Amino acid sequence: MIYPAYDLGIYSAWKTFFVKSFYEYGRLPLWNPYLFSGATFVGSGQSAMFYPLNILYLFFSVEKTFGYIFALDFFLIGLFTYLYCRVIKLSRFSSIVSAICFEFNGTIILKLFSGHIFIVDGIVWFPLILLFFELALQHNRLAYGLFAGIPLALMFLSGNAQIAVYGYMAAGIYFIIRYFTDYILGKKNYQISKVLLTPIITLLVGLSLSAIQLIPSHELSKLSIRANGLDLAFSSSFLLSPKQLIGFILPHLFGSPLNSTYWGKGNFESNTGYFGIFPLILAFISTRFLFKNKYIIPFTFLILFSLFFSFGNSSFLYPLFHNYIPGFNLFRVPSRFLFVYAFSIAILAGIGTQYIYNKHIIKKIRVLLKKLTFILIFCLGTLFIFIIFILISKDSFLYYQKYVLKNSYAVGINHKILFTQTVNDLYSLTISIAISILIILLIIKTRIPVQLSKTFIVVFIFLNLFLFGSRFYDTKNPTDVFKNPKEINQIVKSNKKFRVFDLSGSFVFFLPRNYIQSVTGYDAIYLKDYRDFLWKAGIHENSPFESFFQFHSVDNPMILKLLNTKYVLSKNPLRNPDLKLFYKDLHYVYELKDFLPRAYIVGNGIIIANRRKLLNEIIKDKFNYKETVIFEKQTNFPLKNNSAFMSIPIKNYTPDKITLSTKLENPAYLVLSEIWYPGWKAYLNGKETEIYKANYIFRSIYLNKGKNYITFIYDPKSYKNGKNITIISGFFILCLILLELINYNKNRSRK
Numbered sequence: 001m002i003y004p005a006y007d008l009g010i011y012s013a014w015k016t017f018f019v020k021s022f023y024e025y026g027r028l029p030l031w032n033p034y035l036f037s038g039a040t041f042v043g044s045g046q047s048a049m050f051y052p053l054n055i056l057y058l059f060f061s062v063e064k065t066f067g068y069i070f071a072l073d074f075f076l077i078g079l080f081t082y083l084y085c086r087v088i089k090l091s092r093f094s095s096i097v098s099a100i101c102f103e104f105n106g107t108i109i110l111k112l113f114s115g116h117i118f119i120v121d122g123i124v125w126f127p128l129i130l131l132f133f134e135l136a137l138q139h140n141r142l143a144y145g146l147f148a149g150i151p152l153a154l155m156f157l158s159g160n161a162q163i164a165v166y167g168y169m170a171a172g173i174y175f176i177i178r179y180f181t182d183y184i185l186g187k188k189n190y191q192i193s194k195v196l197l198t199p200i201i202t203l204l205v206g207l208s209l210s211a212i213q214l215i216p217s218h219e220l221s222k223l224s225i226r227a228n229g230l231d232l233a234f235s236s237s238f239l240l241s242p243k244q245l246i247g248f249i250l251p252h253l254f255g256s257p258l259n260s261t262y263w264g265k266g267n268f269e270s271n272t273g274y275f276g277i278f279p280l281i282l283a284f285i286s287t288r289f290l291f292k293n294k295y296i297i298p299f300t301f302l303i304l305f306s307l308f309f310s311f312g313n314s315s316f317l318y319p320l321f322h323n324y325i326p327g328f329n330l331f332r333v334p335s336r337f338l339f340v341y342a343f344s345i346a347i348l349a350g351i352g353t354q355y356i357y358n359k360h361i362i363k364k365i366r367v368l369l370k371k372l373t374f375i376l377i378f379c380l381g382t383l384f385i386f387i388i389f390i391l392i393s394k395d396s397f398l399y400y401q402k403y404v405l406k407n408s409y410a411v412g413i414n415h416k417i418l419f420t421q422t423v424n425d426l427y428s429l430t431i432s433i434a435i436s437i438l439i440i441l442l443i444i445k446t447r448i449p450v451q452l453s454k455t456f457i458v459v460f461i462f463l464n465l466f467l468f469g470s471r472f473y474d475t476k477n478p479t480d481v482f483k484n485p486k487e488i489n490q491i492v493k494s495n496k497k498f499r500v501f502d503l504s505g506s507f508v509f510f511l512p513r514n515y516i517q518s519v520t521g522y523d524a525i526y527l528k529d530y531r532d533f534l535w536k537a538g539i540h541e542n543s544p545f546e547s548f549f550q551f552h553s554v555d556n557p558m559i560l561k562l563l564n565t566k567y568v569l570s571k572n573p574l575r576n577p578d579l580k581l582f583y584k585d586l587h588y589v590y591e592l593k594d595f596l597p598r599a600y601i602v603g604n605g606i607i608i609a610n611r612r613k614l615l616n617e618i619i620k621d622k623f624n625y626k627e628t629v630i631f632e633k634q635t636n637f638p639l640k641n642n643s644a645f646m647s648i649p650i651k652n653y654t655p656d657k658i659t660l661s662t663k664l665e666n667p668a669y670l671v672l673s674e675i676w677y678p679g680w681k682a683y684l685n686g687k688e689t690e691i692y693k694a695n696y697i698f699r700s701i702y703l704n705k706g707k708n709y710i711t712f713i714y715d716p717k718s719y720k721n722g723k724n725i726t727i728i729s730g731f732f733i734l735c736l737i738l739l740e741l742i743n744y745n746k747n748r749s750r751k
Contacts, residue, residue, distance in 0.1 A: 008066060008115030009481070010522050013512040014047060015054075015062045020515075021655055022058060029655040030679075031714040034512035035521025036530055037499060037563050038675040041655070042213075042719050043220035044523055046118055048159035050213050053121065063478035070112055073120045078103040080127035081346065087134050088295050090350050093357070093454050097282070098350030100462055102127075106251065106274030107342040109469035113257070114269040118159030123339050125151035125158075126167045129202070133175045136198045137182070143740045145198035146733065149205020156210035161217065162331045163339070168206070170302060170340040172199050177298035208729035215722035219678060221330065224525040225545055229329030232313050232322055234545045238266035238333040239312025248273040249429060251468065252421040255410065258471065261417055263410035270335045271310075275345055276464035277432040278439065278457070281372060282352030283345050288368055289361075293351060299344040306341035310334050332545075353457070356443055357450065369440050376437050383430045390423060435460055486585045488514055491567055497598045497650060498566035501537075503551040506587065507569055519563050520549045530675060533697050534559065536619050554579065556619045561595045562695055564673040568592060596625065599648040599660055601668040601703065603641040604628045615696050629669050629694045636690070637702040643668030658712040664705055672699045672712065679716025685709050 013034075018041075021029035028049055032041035041047050048054055053072065057065045078099040085095035102108065111120045132148035135141075148171075155164035179195055207214065221227065244264050247253050251274045254264030262268045290296050308317040312334040321328040356365050390396040400419045401407055410418055439460065442453050484492070488510045491500060500511055501519040511518040519534065524547050534549065537559040541550035554560065554568060557578040568579060568590040583589040608614040608630050617623055617630060626645035643666045652659040658674070674680075676693040682701045683689065685708065694700035701710065 008117065009509040011046070011115065011117060012062050012066065012482070013509040015057050015065070016513055017041075017515075018047070018049065018054075019057050019062060025654055025656075027656075030716065030719060031655045033517050033653075033655055033674075034515065035518050035523065036526045036675070037517070037519055037673075038677075039521070039523070039526055040216065040220055040677060040679070040716070042716070043216040044525075045161050045213065045217045046159045046524060048118055048121070048157065048213075050210075051121060051154070051157045051159065061478070063481075066117060067475075069117060070120065073117075073124050074103050074108075076124045077108065077120075077127070080124070080131065081343070084127045084131040084134065085347065085350050087131050087138075088347075090354055091357075093458075094350040094354040096458065097279075097353045097461065098346045100458065100465070101275060101279045101349050102343055102346035104462065104465040104469060105279075105342050105346065106248075106272035106465075106468060107338045109465070110269040110272045110472060113472040114267075116269075119163055119336070121158035122155045122160050122163035122167065125154045126171070126339070126343065129155075129167060129171045130174060133171055133198070133202075134178070137175070137178055137195075142197055142201060143736075145201035146205055146736060146740070148198075148202040149209065149733075152202055152206030153209035156206060157213050161214070162333075162336060164206075165327065165331070166337050166340065168203065170306070170337075171202075173302060173305065174298045175199055177301055178294065181294045181297050205729070205733060208725055209733065211725035211729070212719070212722040215725070216716060216718040219716070219718040220525060220527075223527055223529070223677075225528045225531055226330050226525050227528060230332060230545050232319060235322055235329060235332045236312030236314075236318065236334060238270050238335055239314060239318075240271045240307070240310040240335040240338065241265040242311055242314060244271055245273075245307070247271065248275070249277070250422065250425040252425050253404075255413065255418055256421060259417060261410070261413050261421070263413055263418075266333070266335055270333055271338075273338055273341060274465075274468055275342075275349075276461065276468070277429070278436045278461055278464070279345060279349040281376075281436055281440075282350075282356070283348035285352035285355055285365070285368060285372075286348045289355065296348065296351060299347050302344040303341055303348075306337045306344070309337045310341070357454075366444050369444050373437055373440050373444070376433050376440070380430060380433045380437065383426060383433065387423075387426055387430065390426075432464060482510070482513060484510060484514065485587070487569060487583060487587050487589050488516070490583045490589060491516060494566070496566075497564070497653065498595070499564050500567045500569060501554075501560055501563075501565045501592075502569045503554075504569075504571050505548050505550060506571065508548065519560065519565055522548045527675065527677070527697075529697050533615065534563075536615060557592060558619055558623070558625070560592055562618070562625060562673065562698070564596055564598050565592050566595055596673060597647040598673050599650055599670065600626075601643055601646050601648060601662070601664070601670050602627055602629050603643040603645075603666070603668055605631055605635060605639040605669055605700075607631050607634055607639070609633065611696070618695060625695070629671050629700055630696070631692050631694060631700070633692075635692055635702065637669075638667070641668050642666040656714040660710045661708065662703070662710075663707050664703055667705050668703050669694075670701050670703050670708075670710065671695065672701075674699050674712070677714075679714055679718065681713050681715055683711040683713070 017032060017034060018029060030042040032039050042049065053069060056068060060068065081102045082095045082099040085098045090098065108123065128151040129148045132144045136144035152164065152168055155167055175198065241264065244254060247264065251272060255261035257268045264271060286296055287300055290300065308315045312318045318334050355361060358365065397416065397419050401415055405415060439456060442448055488507060492514055499517045499519050502508065502511065505520060508522045536556050538551050538553040538555040540552065554574055554576050557576060567582065568574065570588045570590065573588055574590060578593050579590040580593060581588065582591040604627055606628055608617060609632060611632065614630055614632065643664060648660050648662050648670065650658060650660055671694055675697055676691065676699050680691060680699065681688060682691045684701065689701050692700045
């Protein structure tokens with residue numbers, strides 16, 4: 001069974017490719033030929049090839065494994081949160097409350113709805129970093145900084161470097177505030193050198209262990225659409241608007257993705273911070289002891305920090321990081337920082353739970369609870385009156401449109417559905433406040449057994465979060481979710497090597513799942529040169545940093561011909577003499593006339609060093625691609641040869657290796673309709689030869705007269721260097737961990 005989120009379909013295509021390549025070729029695939037006319041797979045962080053839990057994909061079907069990993073992730077999130085709470089001396093019950101709050105709150109649980117499994121994979125390890133940082137402070141030992149580097153590496157390897165960076169930054173803030181809190185309160189004396197070295201060691205260990213992924217990803221980033229950073233406006237897309245904080249209590253006030261009524265900024269699943277009422281009450285209780293508990297200050301600060309950061313360019317904080325801290329301008333979706341908010345609220349809720357059952361401060365707590373009861377009763381009465389007004393007033397819907405939607409929001413969305421959802425949220429809020437009052441009164445009066453009240457708290461928190469989150473869960477048979485459209489079935493019948501151009505992105509995961517190579521695709525980063533080249537094909541959405549292409553027409557079919565494109569998929573009819581209608585159902589399938597083969601030879605070459613001029617030359621009608629190939633720099637071979645255009649058959653084609661052979665009467669240039677990228681090597685009759693960047697983005701080599709046996713192999717230095725760093729550092733780190741354990745056992749035996 002599969003959680004049918006759109007993004008999950010895309011990730012399933014990547015995992016399917018990963019599994020098929022591993023079993024078919026007996027190695028990890030480093031290059032993915034099925035999107036963007038070929039792209040580095042090892043350099044794409046979202047491939048997460050080296051994330052240990054992804055080994056499960058090799059033993060179970062891809063779709064079932066998504067469910068297994070989601071379940072495992074949520075178990076580990078709860079477990080690691082519980083362990084952290086135990087380290088900071090929370091009771092078992094309080095730790096359970098924190099664990100439930102973190103793993104089932106809206107911020108985390110909605111990641112399942114959006115299908116962002118790699119984000120959940122990363123969040124899993126955040127509590128473990130804090131756990132080791134806390135142990136480092138408690139025991140004043142650098143070894144725990146070493147241990148913290150391992151979960152940090154797992155965050156980097158899980159498929160989203162942004163979550164790893166945010167997690168490390170939040171952990172660093174926690175570490176610094178915890179140190180100064182202890183220093184100010186005079187509770188502990190630290191060796192300052194150890195304190196400063198701990199987070200540095202963690203970072204070095206995390207980076208070195210994940211170098212096998214990070215170095216190839218860094219290589220891609222320098223050539224990608226994000227090479228020079230994102231502008232602040234695009235980077236701040238999917239921000240949390242400050243006014244949407246009310247959605248943390250009334251979660252459907254801004255609509256719902258389940259019925260396509262969401263009208264807030266960003267998207268629903270990124271901007272949800274729903275906890276219900278009682279965990280917020282518990283967290284508030286803990287803040288009343290701000291200077292009496294060394295853990296309340298750092299988590300209160302992290303709550304405020306994460307909220308202001310999630311506001312994007314609506315606040316001062318996010319632009320500060322985006323503009324002045326290297327690397328932060330590569331990320332978007334500021335609201336992804338909300339997982340830190342969620343963890344902080346969960347921990348404070350656990351601390352608040354500890355206090356309401358603390359015999360030593362029960363008198364202060366009871367006074368506070370009585371005040372809270374009064375406030376909650378007032379809120380409950382206000383809500384009750386408001387609901388009665390809604391029920392009896394004929395104009396309540398008009399007031400909703402005027403004062404909530406202000407007659408300008410949610411244009412094109414059914415306002416009556418929005419109104420009903422908001423009223424239902426008010427009902428739910430009223431019930432939650434009423435139950436919260438009942439729980440508080442039970443605790444104040446102490447007329448029921450403590451164990452029963454604890455059970456009541458756990459059940460209420462869990463059910464509240466479950467009832468909110470469960471409506472976003474769904475399961476379907478994978479064969480239903482990934483049932484091929486008729487258009488794809490028609491294309492599959494052709495077995496020759498070619499590519500497909502999908503104008504609208506409607507088939508973005510159907511194409512690779514059927515092992516059809518696509519001109520377009522979906523990924524956070526891809527080559528800037530490729531984007532500029534493909535944009536020349538026709539009218540498109542001018543979104544230079546977007547993760548996918550959106551075209552409206554085909555105006556320069558030469559671009560597609562050079563890309564070995566045989567079929568064009570479009571929602572709307574296309575008018576171009578080079579396109580012939582091949583099939584029509586819900587979409588149009590066109591066949592491109594005279595498209596170029598995957599490999600061919602031409603006799604002549606010319607040099608155009610100016611890249612803009614080069615690209616414009618390609619789309620001119622007078623450009624004869626069957627006679628001439630354009631280079632950006634001087635070759636070591638003659639530019640004029642007597643060979644004529646000829647298609648070259650491909651003998652063997654695998655993701656990382658392509659072999660061809662031909663016999664020529666005259667020297668010529670081989671042009672391969674594969675993307676030029678660092679790490680590809682060419683061997684001519686067993687000897688390495690230079691690959692020239694041809695026709696702006698393709699590969700070309702010079703062939704001699706006679707027999708030529710050609711091999712292209714993707715063997716990137718970035719991957720080899722990263723792998724060596726990871727292996728060597730892993731060996732030394734393992735040795736250090738073993739030495740630390742030996743010393744620990746020796747010291748323990750002496751005691």
